[in-house]
Each structure stands twice: as C-alpha cells, then as structure tokens.
Amino acid sequence: MVDGDGYVPNNNYREDPNPTKKAKDKKKKKKRGGSKKKMTVEQILAFKSVTEWVYLDQQQNSDSSASDASFVVDDFGVQKSVRRVKEKVVFELHSHSKFSDGYLSPSNLLQRAHENGVKVLALTDHDTMSGITEAMEAAQRFGIKIIPGVEISTIFCPSRESESEEPVHILAYYSSCGPTRFEKLEKVLANIRDGRFLRAKDMVLKLNNLKLPLKWEHVARIAGKGTAPGRLHVARAMVEAGYVENLKQAFTRYLYDGGPAYSMGSEPLAAEAVQLICETGGVAVLAHPWALKNPVPIIRRLKDVGLHGMEVYRSDGRLEVYSDLADAYGLLKLGGSDYHGRGGHGESELGSVNLPVLVLHDFLKVARPIWCHSIRDILEHYANEPSESNLAKITRFGRTRFFKGFSTLSCATDFVERCLSLWLTFEERQNADYETLKLKLADLSIDMSKTNVTIENI
Numbered sequence: 494m495v496d497g498d499g500y501v502p503n504n505n506y507r508e509d510p511n512p513t514k515k516a517k518d519k520k521k522k523k524k525r526g527g528s529k530k531k532m533t534v535e536q537i538l539a540f541k542s543v544t545e546w547v548y549l550d551q552q553q554n555s556d557s558s559a560s561d562a563s564f565v566v567d568d569f570g571v572q573k574s575v576r577r578v579k580e581k582v583v584f585e586l587h588s589h590s591k592f593s594d595g596y597l598s599p600s601n602l603l604q605r606a607h608e609n610g611v612k613v614l615a616l617t618d619h620d621t622m623s624g625i626t627e628a629m630e631a632a633q634r635f636g637i638k639i640i641p642g643v644e645i646s647t648i649f650c651p652s653r654e655s656e657s658e659e660p661v662h663i664l665a666y667y668s669s670c671g672p673t674r675f676e677k678l679e680k681v682l683a684n685i686r687d688g689r690f691l692r693a694k695d696m697v698l699k700l701n702n703l704k705l706p707l708k709w710e711h712v713a714r715i716a717g718k719g720t721a722p723g724r725l726h727v728a729r730a731m732v733e734a735g736y737v738e739n740l741k742q743a744f745t746r747y748l749y750d751g752g753p754a755y756s757m758g759s760e761p762l763a764a765e766a767v768q769l770i771c772e773t774g775g776v777a778v779l780a781h782p783w784a785l786k787n788p789v790p791i792i793r794r795l796k797d798v799g800l801h802g803m804e805v806y807r808s809d810g811r812l813e814v815y816s817d818l819a820d821a822y823g824l825l826k827l828g829g830s831d832y833h834g835r836g837g838h839g840e841s842e843l844g845s846v847n848l849p850v851l852v853l854h855d856f857l858k859v860a861r862p863i864w865c866h867s868i869r870d871i872l873e874h875y876a877n878e879p880s881e882s883n884l885a886k887i888t889r890f891g892r893t894r895f896f897k898g899f900s901t902l903s904c905a906t907d908f909v910e911r912c913l914s915l916w917l918t919f920e921e922r923q924n925a926d927y928e929t930l931k932l933k934l935a936d937l938s939i940d941m942s943k944t945n946v947t948i949e950n951i
Contacts, residue, residue, distance in 0.1 A: 539850050547638055549638075550669075639669070669868075
C-alpha cells in the first residue's frame with residue numbers, strides 16, 4: 494500500500510525472530526561502514542564533477558577544493574574527505590514540509606538538514622511546490638543547494654476496472670528556476686489538492702458512520718491553513734481524539750487502500766504524470782516501489798512513457814530486488830529518507846540515505862542536460878517577450894539572490910549572465926544558444942521597481 498499522504502507502511506518488514514543475530518548484524522554493519530579505502534580514478538572524477546555542481550552558486554572551484562583533500566570511500570561507495578569535512582557531499586532527495594504533510598516549516602527543515610550535514614536537498618512536498626521559495630531563502634543561510642521538487646499522487650490502472658487501481662507516487666526534480674510551463678503543472682497539482690479536500694471530508698464522514706465521531710475541524714486544524722489534507726492528517730486527528738493508539742493502527746484498521754474509511758481522490762494516471770514531468774523540464778522518479786503490490790507492470794509502463802529512475806536506496810541500505818529491477822529497465826537508482834519530521838523510531842533521519850558518488854554522478858548526468866534545456870526555454874521565452882510575467886518565471890523561486898549587487902536599473906544581459914552563473918557550469922554556459930540569447934537581451938533593461946524586490950533585499 495502506498496499512502497497518498499506520506500505514510501508508507503512497509504509490508505516487507507516482519508518482527509525479527511532472532512534479536513541477538515540482529516544486534517550482531519548491526520555491530521558488523523557499523524564496523525563495515527567504518528572501513529575506508531582510496532577512491533578509484535572513476536570515483537574521483539565523478540566526485541569532482543558532482544562537487545563542482547553542488548558548490549556552483551557559492552563560486553567555489555572544484556579543482557582547487559579537490560586538490561586540497563585526500564579522498565576515500567567507505568564500503569558502500571559513499572565519498573568522504575580525509576582532511577576537509579565539508580567535502581562529504583550528502584544529497585537528500587525526498588523530504589516534506591508543513592506545506593504538505595510534514596511537521597516542519599521549510600526553514601526549520603533546512604536548519605535540520607544543515608545540522609545533519611546535507612549539502613543538496615530536494616523539497617518534494619505532496620502535490621505542491623508552495624514551500625520552495627521559503628526553502629530557497631533558508632538554503633542561502635545554510636549553504637545548501639535546493640532542487641525544487643514535488644511528489645505527485647497518481648493512480649496506476651492496468652485495466653478499465655477500478656478495482657485494480659493502485660496509488661503510485663512520482664517524484665519530479667526540476668532545475669533551480671523550476672518547471673517550464675509551470676501553469677500547466679500547477680493546474681494538475683491544484684486539481685489533485687482540491688480532490689484531497691473532498692476525499693478527506695468523505696473519510697471523516699465514513700469514520701462518523703463507523704461510530705467514530707471525528708470532526709472535520711480537527712483534521713483541518715492539523716493540516717493547517719491552505720494545506721490540502723490527506724490520510725496522514727486524518728490519522729493524526731484519530732490518534733489525538735483517542736480513537737486509535739497510533740498512526741499505524743489508524744491505517745491498518747480504517748484508512749488502508751480499500752479500507753472501511755478509505756476514499757479515492759482525483760489523481761491523474763501515473764503515465765500522464767510522468768509525461769507531464771518530462772514536458773515541463775523535470776526528472777521523473779518512481780517513489781518507494783517496495784510499497785507497491787505489483788511493481789513490475791508499473792515500472793514497465795512508466796519506463797515506456799519517460800520514467801528516468803526509481804528509489805532503491807533507503808537508510809537501511811540498498812534493496813537489491815529493486816536495484817535489479819532498475820538495472821533491468823535502464824533506470825537511475827536513487828533514494829531519500831522521505832522525511833516528515835514526525836520523530837520516533839519509525840522514521841529515517843534527514844540525510845540518512847547514503848548515495849554513492851557514482852549514483853549521484855549518474856543522476857546529474859541525466860538531470861543536467863534536461864535542466865539546461867529547461868533553463869534555456871524559460872530565458873528564451875523572456876528574450877522573445879520581455880514582460881514582467883516572464884521575468885517572474887525566471888525568478889519564481891529565488892528573487893533576492895538573483896538581484897544581489899544590481900543597481901535599480903540593470904542590463905538584461907548582465908542579469909541573464911548572473912542567472913546562468915548560478916545555475917550552470919562554465920562548460921554548460923559555453924553554448925551557442927546562450928550566446929544568441931545574450932545578444933537578444935543586449936538592448937533590454939530590467940526595471941527592478943517592477944520585480945517585487947525591495948532595496949533592502951538587494
């Protein structure tokens with residue numbers, strides 16, 4: 494079962510019949526993680542490429558920083574530096590904030606990420622990108638790079654029979670300036686969110702009919718103003734009202750797929766969501782496939798329409814069966830903590846998933862050309878039609894940092910060069926398309942009084 498609201502019960506987990514063996518295995522794993530060995534040439538080159546991109550907007554030179562440290566990897570292939578702590582590059586590719594069903598604000602989430610040594614964080618709230626701007630602003634304080642993301646709730650239907658429908662979540666990763674055709678994506682996300690309100694109200698009604706007098710106001714208060722409520726919010730209200738002992742009990746008794754209080758939303762088909770992500774300049778990744786009842790036909794179908802990768806790494810290591818599936822279908826192998834900030838032993842910590850440097854390099858090798866193309870499309874749209882609305886699309890997620898150091902009236906060419914230096918490597922900027930763009934913008938200027946950026950922010 495995949496919960497549409499961030500709670501992902503793992504049906505593969507069973508009570509360990511041999512706790513002594515478990516303790517020994519844990520000790521062995523700890524010992525194994527402690528061993529170090531020198532990076533191979535392939536790993537060093539991959540690491541230099543990854544760090545160049547990670548520290549791009551901090552204007553750090555990857556060659557000089559790389560030469561100042563000796564590199565090692567642990568037994569899992571995760572990169573570390575012998576002398577410079579900051580050289581360990583931790584990617585967190587699956588996290589949630591209060592803008593969907595997380596417990597922390599984007600700012601507090603970034604602070605937590607910083608405390609845990611995260612260098613790159615994808616904020617992937619359910620069916621909304623509303624928290625990205627706050628995350629971008631907080632990231633500047635902590636020196637963290639943000640990948641604007643979203644986790645889209647979808648349905649996979651192998652046939653026309655509704656009984657065979659299965660909820661599927663697709664992660665979308667975008668460039669720093671966000672999706673192209675943002676309005677088209679937002680329309681789909683807004684429709685999902687509207688459906689979540691109706692769905693949550695229907696679940697409350699079903700619980701009332703089951704003699705559990707849960708109040709809608711209680712669920713809405715937990716979700717927070719402007720947040721589309723989901724099953725997790727209903728479950729939390731049930732726990733607070735004393736109808737169940739914990740979240741797991743709420744799901745296993747009432748809210749599971751097809752359960753007595755379960756209700757369908759208005760999610761798009763999974764294949765349509767993957768196609769939409771590809772059309773809007775994103776990288777599409779299947780979330781937590783281990784929670785699916787029958788992942789193979791889903792993976793096969795989604796690969797056919799453009800799926801780029803799937804999660805196979807968790808905080809407890811790589812799941813080999815899903816790693817093999819990714820290999821079989823030529824998909825990227827990724828992963829993240831799916832952090833919500835609930836606390837307790839049942840949740841992985843932010844930044845706890847160790848992604849090997851070669852995995853990160855493979856991800857960026859696929860993502861960066863897609864993002865470069867997306868950035869070019871957004872800038873080209875502004876060059877062809879230099880309106881305020883098209884300028885807003887460029888600066889949607891990070892106005893203040895783009896205009897830092899600029900005077901009240903700024904040359905559009907300088908502005909675009911500033912954007913490109915934050916987003917793209919030197920090699921990526923040496924592109925005929927970008928040179929043509931700069932020529933188009935040479936005679937344009939930007940009136941900052943019309944950009945909603947105050948002088949105090951500059």
